[in-house]
Every structure is written in structure tokens, then in C-alpha cells.
Amino acid sequence: MSVRLTEGAVEALFKGVEVNNPMLQLLSIRQIGAPSASPRFRLMMSDGQHSLSSVILATQLNYLIEQNLLVPNCVCLLKKIIINTLADGRHVVIVMDLEILQSAEETGGKIGNPTPCSADGKNSSPKKVSSSTSVSASPPSAAVPGTSYSSSNTAFSASGGRGRGFTGKAPVNASPMKASPMKASPMKASPMKASPMKASPMKASPMKASPMKTSPMKASPMKASPMKASPMKANSASPAKAMSIANLNPYQSKWTIRARVTNKSNIRTWSNSRGEGKLFSFEIVDESGEIKITAFNNEVDKFFSLVEQGKVYYISKATLKAANKQYTTLKHEYEMTLHANSSIVPCDDIQGVPTLNCDFVPIAELENRDKDAIIDLIGVCKSAEDVSRITTKSSREVSKRELSLIDTTGKVVTVTLWGDEAEKFDSSGQPVVAIKGARLSDFGGRSLSALFSSTVMVNPDIPEAFRLRAWYDKEGYALDSQSLTETRSSVSGSRMNWKMLSDVKSESMGHGEKADYFSCIATVVYIRKENCLYQACPSADCNKKVIDQQNGLYRCEKCNRDFPNFKYRLLLSANLADFGDNQWVTCFQETAEVLLGHSAEALGQLRDTDEDAFDEVFQKATFRTHIFKNRAKLETYNDECRVKVTVLEVLPVNHREYSRRLLSNIHKLAS
């Protein structure tokens, strides 16, 4: 059967007009590029009327030629093509997918008498070719190798653009192309960009799977480099096309991006077994996404002062590698490391580059987020504590400051700032504070902590800030809101393990290897008066019982000394009760004094002087209800195992909080 060639197709393609599934005859094949690695084939195609020689075969279809399936005079259906426009206006057709409809033998010879299309030879009757649709979205033919290609194919039929097709080695592919006419006129990336590529988010992930760049594409980053060179030196015109951050991947070495610095960290030094060094990192954002950039050692010196948060820069020549999710909260697949050849140049043309990309969470919703989640928050700083200095576990002294932020949900949460940010913070005037990348913790219920990588902005220039300011000035300041972080008493918050006294037995608390800590609300029903006081060693920190030598001296075995005096210390044995059970507990000095309301010394005096008053102290302490924080542990004493409960802290009952807890328990039980 003879096939009809799509007349007018060549002319249309020559003019850069997309043609849907044109049927063309292959007239000749020419190999171009360096003989090394993958060759590139240039085809001359005809539609019977005209012939077009600027047709390139995508490398994944090279096998068609190598296996002699595609030979001159055969008729093919171009199922998928991309048209690239060169800087001088000429067009090149890249064949991504084709089907051979009729072999050369069947066709016989050349169909028609096609004249070559050239710049001026456009006057043959322009046949209308249905070229309304862009590159056909036909699924890749079975010939296409590799799943990566097929997945990327669909991605780019939707997203068109940067012709991907190879599973091969992109950089190698690039070189032969470079040698070809492409080189003569560096490809402009713009038409590519203009095409559907822009339509869909260029999430480079499918692309990533197979490092792809067809030659013209590769040429564009090529182009970028000469372009890039100029702003570096000339500092005038911006590179025509900056790549989008979302497209960055390790397989492309020459690119330029234009983005704003959103989050710059301080310089951090480290010292471990492998050596030491310093680093700083920053995050950048452009219309397509965000990525993190880190600079080490020498680059720190070079770039730290240059890079300023909030400013826009052109960045190029950095190493891309897979992102280490541990250290970043961004969603980009990769992260960048600056090296000696990296360049960062301030950019004046900031149009289109977004400012901070923040995803603020309303405070009321914080309860629903997981602990340790990284979130962004914005709120009005209702109040702030003073800066305090804390010594950390690693014996470092750090400043810290706690702020209370409130937002339109009416809820308040405490945010902790550390180090310099804590010291610099100015809470006067109830500023709007926005934090990006703070960690949510369940300390005291829900609270936030600024990380090394967080950014704290005071009165930022974003719409949410203005809204908050307006809301706060109108109504927010008067709100007596409920704080998610109950910092006043360290009692509240999820650290409290509320139990009933009956749970001690039913849960066999204390039987495990470690002691069990729990809190409960209970009433004191009895306190043993006898042996509540003992004579202890007067030296500081030594509470050992001293032995009365009967000669006016008291001996402490631990200090191995005799003392003429002693200090009274309390050791109470009390019985607590709640609705379900009783429990004998031991209270040491501090908790005993709280329960009885008197110091050990005073009680010691009272016992010797006024016995009635002494009794009364105990009477008054009985039948009082408190919050007890306890420790239960199984102890062996002379072959006997008993669970001993010690009171660690006694606190007054917070009725409101207790009621709320009871209400929520009831609701839970009822549902």
C-alpha cells in the first residue's frame, strides 16, 4: 500500500510550526558529531513537496539506523517531535519518536520531487497543515527504551520542553551535538520554555531518573555559560534565561539560577574525629521552588559576607547532590554545595522572584501536628521573658529567651529563641514575629523552638504580618487567650503522667527495672508524727543521720567527723488516698515542709517545747488535697520486696486544669 505523505508538513516544520503526526519520507541520513560514544544522526525528510535537512534523530532512536530499520526512502510517521529555534531564527526538528510505515523497498524511490526548503524558498503554496495541537501526546512507542524515558515522556508531553529522551549519558551526548550546526547558533532556551513546559510544575524528578538533555537543550545551558560570563564581568545585561530551581539536578553542570536568599544561617564550626571546619548554609527561593545551599571552609570566607538574606542573586557552578533530609526541611530532591569556582552575583532584576515562601500554621492547629515537626509560624509577640543564660548538657553556655506569640485563632504558644537571636530580640511594641523552620515540641504541651536553621523575622514585610497587626490592634490585645504552653507551673503539659492511686497496684508500678514516675491528685489522710524528724549532719549536702555520742557531740559516719550540733531534717511517712485506693508514701525534707507548712527546724523546736502546737501542725495538714509527683520503685529490704513510693514534688491543685482533664477523660470514656 502506498502511503500519502503529509504535504506542506515540511514547509510548516521549516517555519517552526508544529505538525501533528506528519508522514514523511526519509531521503538521507548523515552522521554528525564526534565519533566517540553515541553518534547523532541528521535526517533529510521530505513530504513530496519540500525536503528538510535540519532534522535530528533523538539518540534513543539511533538503533533504528544502526539496525538498518531506518533507511533512506522509507516512509515514517513522526509521532513525536520537538521544534527548537536557533538564535538566528532557524528551526531544527528533533524526532523523539517515529514509526516506520513503509520500508524503502516497498516505497521504491523518492516520492515526488521535493525541493529543499531554505530561508527564501518558502513561496511554494503553503498547504494548510493541521498543526493546531502541539507535539502529539501519543504515548511513546514500544521501541522506546527504559521506563525512565516513558515516565518522563508523559511528564513532558505535559510539560514539553527540555527534550528528554535519553537514558544515555547526557554530557557525552552533548558534545557531538555541540559540534553540529547547533553550535553555530547557540540555542535559545526560550521557545522551549514557552512551550507547555511552563504549564506544569517542572518537578525535575521524572527527568532526574534519566539524565537527559537532547543536544539543543544542552546547547542552551551552553549558551548560558557565555551569557553567564558576561554578567559576571560586564555586570550589565542579565543572562537571558536563568534556570528554575526545580530543574536543578546533578547531571547538568552549567546552569544559572536567579533566586532570593530566604534563610541564612550563622557560621557554625565543628570538630570531630575526622577534623574540623566551618560551614554556613542558606536557602534560596525562586518561582519554581526552593533549595538549600551550603558553603564549607574557604567558601565560607568567600561568600558569607556577600550573601544577604532577602536579596536576589545569580548563582552558578555549584555541586548538586542528593539532599540530606536530616539537615533540611525543604522539599527539593537536591542540595547545593558551593566550591571554589562557584559564583554568586547580586541581581538587580528581581521581578518574579518571590519573597519568603512561608507556610504558616495557625497556632490552634499546632496541637494536631506531630512533635518534632518543622513548621512556620507567625504571630504577635504578646510578651517576652528576659534573656536567660543556660548551661547545656555539653557544658556550653547559651542564651535563651521565651516569647509568647498569639495569632488570630486566639491561641498563644511559647517560642524559644537561642543564642544571638535571643539577645537581639526586641519585644517592645508587640511586634509581629514570623518564624520559618521552627521545631514543634511537646514540651509543656506544645511549644516551639528556633533551630540553627530557622529564620526569625520581626515585623516582616508580608501580607500576613499586616493582617495580624490589624487584627491585634483591633481585638487581639484584649483576648485573654489560652496558651498551648503552660509554662507557669512545670506541672502541666504532656510530661505529667496522671495516674490514680489504684493504678500503682493494678499496673504493678515500680516492678520494672527503672522506677516509674507518675503524678496524681490525692488527699493526705494520715501523717505519722513519730519519727518524723531526725538529727542530721550539719555539713552542707550531707544529710546522713548523726549518732548522738551523748557527750554533746554528734558523729557523722559519712563525713567521719564529730559535730557539736546537728540540723533537723524531716522524713515523713504519710498515707495518701483518692476515691479508689490508699498509698503510703515517703516525703523527704522539701516535700514534707510543703505539706506541713513549717520548716524542719521550727518543727524540731516545737516538738521539744509545745507539744499541742506540734500536734496541731499535723492536724492541719491532714485532709488536704494536693498534686503529688511520685516515684515508685520495688525495693528489697531484708529479704522483703516492697514497692516504695517517694514524693518528689507537692503542688497545689489547679482546679481549672483538673476540671478540664476530668471533662476530657469523661468524654473519652463516654464515646
Added chain:
Amino acid sequence: MAGILDVPKPRINCSMLSQHINRAVCFVGRVEKVYPTGKTFSVSDGEGNNATVELNEPLEEELSGIVEVIGMVSNKGAIMATTYDVLREDKGTPFDLELYNEAVKLIHDFPQHYPFEVAASG
């Protein structure tokens, strides 16, 4: 007066007024507005709804803050107070009216666990 003190007086909020018409109740709410006669004032409950309280004698002094009113609910849904008591705001923990409202609702949701009627008579 003696009569009402012997009878169980369930605690209610505004939404339960209609179910307790002609019965003795105990209502805790915040004083909103005192009428010029001094014999009537409005109170709001923890949910924000309002009710009217009518007294036998006019008030002698300004009333404000949270009050506990004991009385009968009239046909119109007003509370005919036999006695009232002002909760002091200057001492102790401030009264949380919303929390109280939750408790009142709970009592009515689970009458089997809160058998006040039985306790009062027995």
C-alpha cells in the same frame, strides 16, 4: 423561703430553662444589665445566652460579676429569685464560667452518675 431550701435545685444554664418551668433551680451566671427598677437584671451563662432574674425587693447596691441565683423558673422563662449570692472575684481562683457550663452539661448528660434528687431526699 424554707420551702425552696428543702427541695433539690438542679444547676442549669439558659438552654435548660424551658425544661424546668415551675421548678426550683440554681443558676450561675454573669450579671449583664441591671434594669432601672432594680428588681430585675439579666445574666449570661457560660455559653453566652441571657436570662432574666426577677427579685422580690429591689437591689440595694450595684450588682456585678458572677452570681448564683436560687429560685423558681416562671412560665416565661425568667428566674424568680428567692435568694442570690455574689461570687467574690478578688479572692481565690477566678471563676471559669465556661468550664462551669461544661460541668453543668455533663451533669445533665449523665443523670445516672449524678443522682442529686436521690441524695437530697435521702
